[in-house]
Every structure is written in structure tokens, then in C-alpha cells.
């Protein structure tokens with residue numbers, strides 16, 4: 063069982079069974095304008111066979127985080143701190159050669175745009191076969207057969223012929239299938255998909271996500287799925303991490319976060335992103351203000367310049383004290399659990415539709431019960447597990 | 450593929466016809482009376498008339514152009530002499546047809562263009578590749594600075610300095626001179642070494658900068674990142690992916706530069722007193738030898754058009770998107 067599937071309030075079980083474990087990750091770029099703090103103290107875990115969704119506005123550090131896991135940044139301009147452990151192996155200190163052994167083999171990346179993520183100069187068969195030959199030492203012939211097999215697996219008709227075709231001879235959706243075939247050719251244990259469906263037609267999107275999940279079932283891989291679309295998260299991911307300004311601000315299972323979100327930024331996202339759980343007739347309301355500059359991020363809670371709820375927190379703590387994200391289910395916000403539940407139920411949920419209101423009311427009752435229980439020593443655990 | 454090449458060749462032909470018509474119009478129509486230019490100071494009406502007749506300019510302009518074009522394929526007879534095909538006109542100053550003058554000068558120009566190109570391609574593209582591979586490092590900064598410096602160089606400045614040091618100062622070389630390759634390959638090589646180096650210098654800067662920035666652009670391409678993300682080694686990513694993407698732009702630029710060099714490296718030839726096409730065009734301009742100027746112009750334009758078509762054919766070879774459409 064993972065840290066993220068545990069009910070709120072449980073002690074956090076970190077490390078150990080997590081297949082990918084990121085701890086206190088810092089990524090800084092030196093640029094002409096100064097130091098960009100692209101990722102700032104980020105921690106999360108992913109288990110084998112599970113999918114972690116990462117959401118957040120543009121520039122919140124999602125792609126940087128995942129490129130860091132693959133070790134793709136230019137070391138001359140990038141400072142990386144913290145720990146990335148993949149299946150017991152520390153990656154932040156790994157050499158380029160060690161990383162090359164892992165990339166495409168144990169961990170694979172799927173980029174957003176299938177139009178540009180394949181080279182126009184080589185046949186798809188060759189591009190799929192390349193990493194297979196490199197990582198398994200297979201012969202040219204065996205690698206070719208493997209490429210045909212992979213094309214068949216990702217649902218490309220007539221794979222034995224199409225393997226000789228060039229990327230421009232495929233449609234967008236078919237190309238993304240080719241990219242997935244290429245990423246999965248060595249049965250990677252970790253698949254990082256950076257907005258894999260954003261560039262595709264809506265009808266094709268669902269097919270591609272289904273394909274990813276099918277591959278996951280077959281190989282038992284862990285998936286990190288970056289997306290702007292909460293609908294995609296709701297249908298595809300098990301766990302959810304919300305990022306803001308290079309930090310994780312909320313995490314939990316998808317169920318937990320979508321039913322009872324705790325962070326004001328997540329509330330804003332729910333109102334501003336298309337989502338399958340909210341009523342389509344409700345208008346999307348963008349979060350006011352703009353994401354902060356990562357050259358000079360705000361003090362305290364990075365969300366405070368855009369937050370509507372700062373006055374509910376005593377003193378000026380929102381501006382002075384950085385709220386920590388607890389391990390397991392939780393949000394990095396100074397509001398108390400019952401304040402979060404109450405504000406969400408009364409202030410935010412009504413704009414998100416009936417379903418959200420009901421879920422919020424449940425969550426509020428549960429939070430109140432917990433608050434009461436905190437004052438009554440010796441209360442049973444049963445109530446706690448109900449939420 | 451074949452259809453693409455045929456289409457491209459026909460296109461090139463149309464462009465050539467257009468260019469020849471425009472060039473003809475410019476050269477024979479703009480100076481109100483080209484005969485005046487050849488007639489000298491004590492020009493009489495009857496002399497002018499004879500010249501007109503000799504030039505063929507006593508006919509309407511479209512007829513003149515028609516005769517000119519037919520002459521290219523069939524040859525012409527001028528009252529002053531015979532001009533066999535391909536007839537690009539008749540030079541009255543030299544009392545010979547223009548075409549043999551061009552072919553006579555061509556070996557010098559070709560030698561200069563090929564040798565210079567080899568040098569600037571190897572040095573310029575090589576430096577650019579090294580700079581891109583080691584970007585941000587010391588060698589990149591050295592290469593970038595050097596290329597800026599060379600880019601701002603001028604042949605008429607660099608040439609005399611090279612001569613002063615290498616020839617007159619250190620006596621390492623004889624004065625550059627053209628010796629036909631077929632007669633004496635070593636003499637051909639040594640005689641052109643300094644002109645090649647000087648000509649290449651001004652291109653090296655441009656090619657270093659271009660190669661470096663094209664490669665760095667390619668590193669940002671998703672498919673190049675993807676190649677890295679699937680675990681391919683750094684040299685593999687560099688040559689198979691990034692270099693492959695940069696190649697077509699470099700070929701385009703090279704095709705343009707090479708064809709214009711074949712039309713005559715005017716300043717280089719002038720600086721080193723080499724009798725190539727560039728020097729010929731200077732002489733012809735000096736003497737207002739209109740048929741020769743026209744001939745060289747047309748020849749140069751044809752080269753550029755032909756090389757452009759050749760570049761497109763190269764694209765078809767290296768880019769499956771072109772080949773398979």
C-alpha cells in the first residue's frame with residue numbers, strides 16, 4: 063500500500079516500497095536574469111502498477127521535475143539538490159553513462175507532441191529498434207521483429223508493412239502510438255508521460271490513455287502522468303499531486319483530492335480546468351492573477367498573492383511562514399482542516415456543481431467530527447476511517 | 450521522386466528564361482544606345498550605324514532577344530565574325546565570342562571555388578560542431594570569438610597582409626598563380642594555397658556560427674531530446690539526430706555560396722591577380738564590353754538556378770518527407 067492511498071491522518075510510510083521516490087528535490091537554473099528556482103523542495107512517491115497524476119498551471123515545474131528524473135538537464139547551468147531514488151538506485155549523483163543505461167530501459171519518457179517527437183529522417187521501425195538494440199544487445203533482425211511486435215501491440219494495423227514507413231506517413235494519434243511503442247520497447251518499469259494527449263483530438267485522447275493503462279496492466283509499470291486536464295486525471299490516475307511554483311501543494315488519491323480538495327490553489331484549478339467530475343454547463347473561472355516569477359518567488363506561501371483566504375489565517379503567516387506539505391494525504395496551507403472543509407463547502411463547491419456540494423458537505427462533517435475527536439481523548443478510530 | 454525532379458528541372462528552365470529576358474532587357478534597353486558606348490569620342494553617324502548593325506541592335510528589342518536566345522542553342526553569324534553555339538554574344542573588345550572566354554577562365558574560378566569550399570567547409574563546419582558540442586565551455590567561447598573576428602574580415606584587407614607576410618616577408622611561398630591541374634597538380638595546389646586560405650577565412654566565420662546555432666536549435670527539438678530520453682549515447686544523438694537535422698540548412702547555404710563562387714570570386718581574383726571569371730567581369734565592366742557582361746551575368750544566373758535545383762534534389766535524397774510526397 064502506498065503513502066498516498068492511506069486515509070488522511072494515518073502515519074506516513076515513506077520510502078521502502080516506493081518504486082520511484084523523490085525527496086526534497088531542488089532544481090535551479092542559472093540564467094542571464096538570475097537563478098530560476100524551477101523546483102523547490104518537492105517530494106513524492108510512485109508505486110509499481112500505479113499512476114501518479116501531476117497537475118498545475120503552466121510553469122509550475124512539472125516538466126522540469128520529470129526531465130530531472132531522467133537526468134536530462136545540462137549540468138553546466140543546472141543545480142540539482144535532494145534525492146531521486148529509482149528502485150533503490152540513487153539518480154541525482156548518477157553519471158551520464160549510468161543514466162543512459164536507465165533511460166529508455168528502466169524509465170521511459172513520452173513527450174507531448176507526437177508530431178515533433180519522432181525524427182522525420184528515419185523509419186519508425188528503426189527508431190523503435192534503436193533503444194532495443196542498445197539496451198538488450200539484440201541483433202538487427204531481432205530488433206526489427208521486436209519493432210513489428212511493438213507496433214502490433216500499440217494497435218497499428220499491418221505492422222509488418224508500416225514498420226518501414228516514416229513518421230510523416232502516420233496520423234497524429236498513430237504517431238503517438240508509435241512514440242508509446244518506442245518508449246515501451248524495453249518494458250520500462252517507470253513511464254513518464256508529459257501531457258501525452260494534449261496535442262491530440264478528443265476522440266483519440268481516450269484511446270491513447272486506454273493504451274497506456276493497458277500497457278501498464280501488462281508490464282506492471284509505474285506511470286507519472288502530467289496533464290492540464292483534470293478529466294484525464296480522474297479517469298486515469300490513482301494518485302494526484304498538485305504543483306504550484308515548483309512545489310507540491312496538495313497530494314492524495316485522486317478520489318480524495320477531487321472529492322474534498324484542501325488547498326485554495328486546487329480549488330482554483332477545479333474551477334478553471336475542464337473536468338469530467340464537474341458539470342459541463344458551469345463556466346470555467348480562471349484563477350485571478352498570474353503564476354509567480356520563479357526568479358524571485360513570494361515569501362511564505364507562494365500562493366498568497368493570489369489567495370482569497372489569507373485573512374482566515376491568523377497573523378501574517380501566509381506571507382512569512384512557508385506551509386509544509388505533510389506526508390500522505392494533505393495540503394500545504396495554514397488553514398486548519400475544519401476551515402478548509404468549511405471554506406470549500408461554502409465558498410467554492412457551489413460554483414462546481416451539485417456533486418461537489420454533496421461531497422464537500424460530507425467532507426465538512428468528517429472534518430468537524432475529527433476536530434471534536436481531537437478534543438475528546440480516547441475516541442475510536444472507526445470514525446476516522448469513514449472519510 | 451522522378452516526377453519531383455522533372456518538375457523541379459522544368460521550374461528551373463522557366464526561371465532561367467525569365468532571368469535571361471530581364472537581364473537582356475536591363476543591359477540592352479537601359480543605356481539608351483549601347484552602340485554609343487562602343488563608338489568612342491569621334492563618333493560619326495555612319496560609324497554608329499555600322500556598330501548598330503554589327504551588334505544587331507538595329508532590330509526591335511524582342512527580335513534581338515529572340516536572336517540571342519536562338520544563338521545560345523544554334524550559334525550566330527555576326528558581320529564581324531562567327532559565333533558558334535553556345536553563343537552568349539560576341540565581344541568586340543576581344544574580337545571573339547564570349548563563350549570561349551568564359552570557358553577559358555572557368556578552370557581558375559572552379560579551382561578557387563572548390564579549394565576554398567573544402568577549406569571553409571572542413572574548418573567552419575568542424576569548428577561549429579565542436580562549439581555546439583561543448584557549448585558554454587572555453588573552446589566554444591574561443592570558437593565563437595574567432596568566428597566573429599573572421600566574419601568581420603575583408604579579403605582586400607586580409608589578402609595583401611597574407612601576401613606581405615607569407616610571400617614577401619617569410620618567403621614561404623611564391624606569388625600565388627594558377628597552374629592547370631592537368632599540367633602540374635602540385636604546382637596547382639601550392640599556387641592556390643594562399644587564395645584558398647584567404648577566401649575560406651571570410652566564410653569560416655559564417656559557417657561556424659551557422660553550424661553552431663543550427664545544432665543548438667536541434668538540441669532543443671523534441672525528437673532529439675527523445676533520442677536522449679531513450680538512452681542513446683551522446684555521440685549517437687549528436688550525429689544521427691541533431692546533425693542530420695542541421696544538415697539540410699547547411700547544404701542550402703553551401704549550394705548558394707558555391708554557385709556564387711563559381712560565378713567568380715571577384716575580390717579574391719583581383720587581389721591575387723588570378724585570371725578567372727571574376728577578373729573577367731571586372732575587365733569587361735571597365736571597358737563597357739556589354740556582350741561580355743551580359744554573358745557572364747547569364748552564366749552566373751544559370752549556375753545559381755542549376756545549383757538550386759541540385760540542392761532540391763539533395764533534399765529529396767536526405768529528407769523522406771520530400772522524397773515520399
Ligand SMILES: Nc1ncnc2c1ncn2[C@@H]1O[C@H](COP(=O)(O)OP(=O)(O)OP(=O)(O)O)[C@@H](O)[C@H]1O
Nearest residue numbers: 091093098100119120121122123124125126127356
Ligand atoms: N533550461 C531552463 N533554463 C531556465 N529556466 C527553465 C529551463 N527549463 C524550464 N525553465 C523554467 O522553469 C519553469 C518551470 O517550467 P516547466 O517546463 O517545468 O513548467 P511546466 O509545469 O511543465 O509547464 P507547462 O504546463 O507549460 O508544460 C518555467 O518558468 C520555465 O521557464
Ligand code: SF4
Nearest residue numbers: 363366369380395396
Ligand atoms: S497558506 Fe495562506 S495564502 Fe497559502 S493557500 Fe493557505 S490560506 Fe492561501
Ligand SMILES: [Mg+2]
Nearest residue numbers: 124125126256
Ligand atoms: Mg511542461
